[in-house]
Amino acid sequence: MNICFIGTGYVGLVSGVLFSDFGNNVICVDNDKKKIENLKKGIIPIFEPTLDELVKRNYKSKRLHFTTDIHKAIKDSDIVFIAVGTPSAKDGVSADLKNVYAVAKVIAQNINKYKIIVIKSTVPVCTGDEVEKIIKKKNSISKFDVVSNPEFLREGEAIRDFRYPDRVVVGSNNLKKIRPALEKIYEPIIKKGAKFLTTTRRSSELIKYAANAFLATKITFINEIANLCEQVGSNVDDIASGIGTDARIGSRFLRAGPAYGGSCFPKDTKALTMIGNKFKTEMSVVTSVIKSNEKRKSLLADKILKILGNPKNKKVGFLGVTFKANTDDMRDTQCLKIFPKLLKKGVKISYYDPSGEKKELKRLSCKKNSNEILTNSDLVVIHTEWDEFRSLNFSKIKSKKLKIFDMRNLYQPNSFSNKNIVYYSIGRPFYEKKA
Ligand code: UGA
Numbered sequence: 001m002n003i004c005f006i007g008t009g010y011v012g013l014v015s016g017v018l019f020s021d022f023g024n025n026v027i028c029v030d031n032d033k034k035k036i037e038n039l040k041k042g043i044i045p046i047f048e049p050t051l052d053e054l055v056k057r058n059y060k061s062k063r064l065h066f067t068t069d070i071h072k073a074i075k076d077s078d079i080v081f082i083a084v085g086t087p088s089a090k091d092g093v094s095a096d097l098k099n100v101y102a103v104a105k106v107i108a109q110n111i112n113k114y115k116i117i118v119i120k121s122t123v124p125v126c127t128g129d130e131v132e133k134i135i136k137k138k139n140s141i142s143k144f145d146v147v148s149n150p151e152f153l154r155e156g157e158a159i160r161d162f163r164y165p166d167r168v169v170v171g172s173n174n175l176k177k178i179r180p181a182l183e184k185i186y187e188p189i190i191k192k193g194a195k196f197l198t199t200t201r202r203s204s205e206l207i208k209y210a211a212n213a214f215l216a217t218k219i220t221f222i223n224e225i226a227n228l229c230e231q232v233g234s235n236v237d238d239i240a241s242g243i244g245t246d247a248r249i250g251s252r253f254l255r256a257g258p259a260y261g262g263s264c265f266p267k268d269t270k271a272l273t274m275i276g277n278k279f280k281t282e283m284s285v286v287t288s289v290i291k292s293n294e295k296r297k298s299l300l301a302d303k304i305l306k307i308l309g310n311p312k313n314k315k316v317g318f319l320g321v322t323f324k325a326n327t328d329d330m331r332d333t334q335c336l337k338i339f340p341k342l343l344k345k346g347v348k349i350s351y352y353d354p355s356g357e358k359k360e361l362k363r364l365s366c367k368k369n370s371n372e373i374l375t376n377s378d379l380v381v382i383h384t385e386w387d388e389f390r391s392l393n394f395s396k397i398k399s400k401k402l403k404i405f406d407m408r409n410l411y412q413p414n415s416f417s418n419k420n421i422v423y424y425s426i427g428r429p430f431y432e433k434k435a
Helices: 010-021 033-040 051-060 070-075 098-109 127-136 158-163 175-191 201-232 236-244 265-278 284-308 335-344 370-375
Strands: 002-006 025-029 064-067 079-082 115-119 144-148 167-171 195-199 315-319 348-352 379-382 402-406 421-424
Touching: 002 010, 002 070, 010 025, 010 051, 010 064, 010 079, 010 158, 025 070, 033 051, 033 064, 051 064, 051 158, 064 070, 070 098, 079 098, 098 115, 098 127, 115 127, 115 175, 127 144, 127 201, 144 167, 144 175, 144 201, 167 175, 167 201, 175 195, 195 201, 201 236, 201 265, 201 284, 265 284, 284 335, 284 379, 284 402, 315 370, 335 348, 348 370
Parallel strands: 002 025, 002 079, 025 064, 079 115, 115 144, 167 195, 315 348, 315 379, 379 402, 402 421
Antiparallel strands: none
């Protein structure tokens, strides 16, 4: 199959590379010349484990191509995926669709034979209708179909998620015609057991938002239960297993932590409330989730200040600053909302992140490793669950007391033999080893 991906961001690049790995001829298009030149050299613009090897291997085998020539790429393809970004618009809430519509106009100019246009970007319900209208202005409807095929990849786990998804969702108003082609390109995944779910285009668009909003709700729910646990002396990890083993609830996405962040949940939950507004349907659950999640970051900043006592000139070292492990992504990471509150109170902040120094944190001191944080801080905050923070070297803490606030519950409260360590976590009883 000849496939092209327009947009080599997270979704476009990962999906394009893996479709080429399945044996398809894939052209990845971007209007960023530098990015395309780098990709040809095997330089990857994002941090995703093993993606660089896959790019190099498939590029070398000539199944994977990179270009800025969008016109030729569309003309040469049977299936055209739209995978451009849909960030929050200027109002900070709704999805900005200008990239999607711009691409639709270019596709309209380049339909030289029947094509399936697949929207992979996360788009509000009815966007497919708009894209179809744009293309129909220049082409007869018999020459193309617009399909919705949302992605469910997690950053840091994207390769695995692509190869072994729970399901592939395809939404079209002309399923009979498009189904064979879509089934063919997803065949290696379906054979491994993924469900191939088909529905209407609008339902498919909504599935993506509903999935992200539901997962965000689950996380927010357990975070609020964690707050309650702290008041009543219960353990949120036990509550999560106690409810998660009920198959109706499910154990995943019940890890209490520093609020959800990243480029998807915050943006998509807000966009869903806007879709609700547009169709005069109250999204009261999601609205509360957004509010609770925002409040959580301020609540955690207050907790840090409380742990510090007198915060002025106290040294706080953050271990991890990304919104989760195995990514270098700083978009909507929780600490960006925590830092200003601490700095205002005179706290001195340093950080170490395995994915490197961050341009967003120019005013803060970046350390080279976790030991520098452990030995130079009054309080260490474990903000991101990178694997290397699961076995920190506490033997260096000898003289002074070190406070640790573990926002990811990586350690057991009673596991510290070092009496100089005072350990705080999320939603679990406070435990201090007495001298
Ligand atoms: C999320 C979804 O999980 C993907 O299915 C979806 O495709 C993607 O958004 C998207 O729309 O593109 P991602 O944002 O990469 O993926 O990250 P997640 O692993 O879902 O984590 C999101 C946030 O929730 C992180 O801040 C994470 O730390 C937090 N989280 C997650 C928790 O606090 N507790 C949990 O139990 C799980």
